[in-house]
Amino acid sequence: MEVDPPTETSSEVSYADGEMSTAQIDGKGAEIGKGDNAQTVDVTVPPGEDVVPMVFKWEHGGRNVFITGTFNGWDKQCPMHRSGNDFTYIANLTRGKHMYKFVVDDDWRFAPDQLTMADVEGNVNNYVDVSDFAPLSDFDGKNRQDDDEDPENPYARYIPEIDEYTKEPPPLPPHLRHIILNKAPPTVDGRLLPVPQHVALNHLYCTAIKDGMMVLGITNRYKQKFVTTVYYSLMPGAN
Incomplete structure (x- = not known):
């Protein structure tokens, strides 16, 4: 339209x-x-x-x-x-x-x-x-918790409709898309990566399998220092 x-x-x-x-x-x-x-x-x-x-x-x-x-x-x-x-x-x-x-x-x-x-x-x-x-x-959260414990609303079994299985998966939170390994290195000192966002810490990221190889990366923090570890995994049967 x-x-x-x-x-x-x-x-x-x-x-x-x-x-x-x-x-x-x-x-x-x-x-x-x-x-x-x-x-x-x-x-x-x-x-x-x-x-x-x-x-x-x-x-x-x-x-x-x-x-x-x-x-x-x-x-x-x-x-x-x-x-x-x-x-x-x-x-x-x-x-x-x-x-x-x-x-x-x-x-x-x-x-x-x-x-x-x-x-x-x-x-x-x-x-x-x-x-x-x-x-x-x-206070709002406390009220909702009290409602969940209401005996008039007990927990029960629910069988999802078939449409529930055909829906798109929920979108990834936008802030988790900013992966430090996908950012270009600084022009001043290429040995140092930019400081990652705190919400991206301790999340395991992986690439699509290419040429029988999968690459995984994870960033951890210890006090004021950040360490990013990259794993290269060879898929079974790859030459």
């Missing part, structure tokens, strides 16, 4: 037939990527500004998907990261309403399963309202 580029002025507010995709609130940066070359960038916000990390999703196909909106002044098309048939992008949003739109294979698109807003020229954009977002607190 091809539509015209958006304008910032909006009027009528309407809702799509489906509900808006569940927003995942996680992290403090924005994940952008094209193909497997994902990278993290910081979203520029005024110092001390109250922001909400927001995950945008596109689940309607395409090869190259970008997103733009009022959160960046419609000035930049940010590439979304692909995982299976879905695309995601994380941005820090200031509280309030934000319009956005997707660019799918060079066509302006809006997600029909997310909230929509029509501007004065009749263009339809998606929007999200994070004015009243409140992070979960320990």
Whole structure:
């Protein structure tokens, strides 16, 4: 469905037939990527500004998907990261309403399963309202735990439907894609690798098997030092 580029002025507010995709609130940066070359960038916000990390999703196909909106002044098309048939992008949003739109294979698109807003020229954009977002607190978690222990809601056996087995696997958390071994070495001293992100520590990464060889890598920390170990494993039957 091809539509015209958006304008910032909006009027009528309407809702799509489906509900808006569940927003995942996680992290403090924005994940952008094209193909497997994902990278993290910081979203520029005024110092001390109250922001909400927001995950945008596109689940309607395409090869190259970008997103733009009022959160960046419609000035930049940010590439979304692909995982299976879905695309995601994380941005820090200031509280309030934000319009956005997707660019799918060079066509302006809006997600029909997310909230929509029509501007004065009749263009339809998606929007999200994070004015009243409140992070979960320990008190909320305690209440949920009490609900789980309610005798009126006992544990039971549940046989998943066949559709559960055909779904795409859950996407890998964006911050785990920044593998230190995939980064270019510094130009000053090639013997030293950049400092890895703490969330990537103690995770075992492996490459696809090529020429009968699998390469595995893991990074550990001891006090202020980081050690990355690489294992080369020859597959059985390889020459």
